[in-house]
Amino acid sequence: NAGVMQNPRHLVRRRGQEARLRCSPMKGHSHVYWYRQLPEEGLKFMVYLQKENIIDESGMPKERFSAEFPKEGPSILRIQQVVRGDSAAYFCASSTGTGGYEQYFGPGTRLTVT
Amino acid sequence: KQEVTQIPAALSVPEGENLVLNCSFTDSAIYNLQWFRQDPGKGLTSLLLIQSSQREQTSGRLNASLDKSSGRSTLYIAASQPGDSATYLCAVSVIQGAQKLVFGQGTRLTINP
Numbered sequence: 001n002a003g004v005m006q007n008p009r010h011l012v013r014r015r016g017q018e019a020r021l022r023c024s025p026m027k028g029h030s031h032v033y034w035y036r037q038l039p040e041e042g043l044k045f046m047v048y049l050q051k052e053n054i055i056d057e058s059g060m061p062k063e064r065f066s067a068e069f070p071k072e073g074p075s076i077l078r079i080q081q082v083v084r085g086d087s088a089a090y091f092c093a094s095s096t097g098t099g100g101y102e103q104y105f106g107p108g109t110r111l112t113v114t
Numbered sequence: 115k116q117e118v119t120q121i122p123a124a125l126s127v128p129e130g131e132n133l134v135l136n137c138s139f140t141d142s143a144i145y146n147l148q149w150f151r152q153d154p155g156k157g158l159t160s161l162l163l164i165q166s167s168q169r170e171q172t173s174g175r176l177n178a179s180l181d182k183s184s185g186r187s188t189l190y191i192a193a194s195q196p197g198d199s200a201t202y203l204c205a206v207s208v209i210q211g212a213q214k215l216v217f218g219q220g221t222r223l224t225i226n227p
Contacts, residue, residue, distance in 0.1 A: 093215075106157065107157040
């Protein structure tokens with residue numbers, strides 16, 4: 001059973017461009033979480049999705065950030081008009097359910113905004 | 115609001131020593147607590163997960179304890195090795211808030227040969 005897959009692993013964008021980060025959960029997992037790790041900071045929750053639904057987006061910046069988890073295909077974290085402050089490692093995790101189920105993390109996407 | 119604190123922020127010890135990393139959390143309403151390892155520039159490796167009903171978990175040289183009522187967990191590493199050098203993260207799965215994980219800032223551990 002392959003683990004959580006994230007691509008790309010490294011992404012460089014110029015200010016004002018769009019960044020699209022992809023996450024394929026483990027087989028059989030229908031719950032996806034996105035976390036962000038800013039340089040020299042801890043990981044912070046961004047958004048929790050189930051198939052076709054956003055359940056909790058309390059950690060998402062109000063503007064420029066969006067997430068989706070379609071019925072088919074990977075979960076996508078989209079950042080529009082990136083700024084230097086968006087440079088960070090973005091991690092995706094998946095689980096089989098809620099209520100104490102372990103979250104399994106992907107290797108992360110390191111976004112650099114120049 | 116759940117807050118997780120890890121002490122110390124950094125620790126340097128000689129090889130072979132036993133050591134303890136500490137984690138505290140402010141709200142005992144958790145599903146579980148998880149310890150991770152993160153190497154520089156890398157992802158997270160899950161070390162141990164303790165459900166809220168459990169008191170401890172062991173894996174090899176690692177032992178994690180949980181005292182939910184006092185909001186504390188410890189990670190004990192026996193016979194430390196240079197390969198144990200990494201940042202260790204503690205995270206709690208909150209009951210309120212769709213089971214998101216709340217992370218501590220981590221303890222940066224260096225094992226000197």
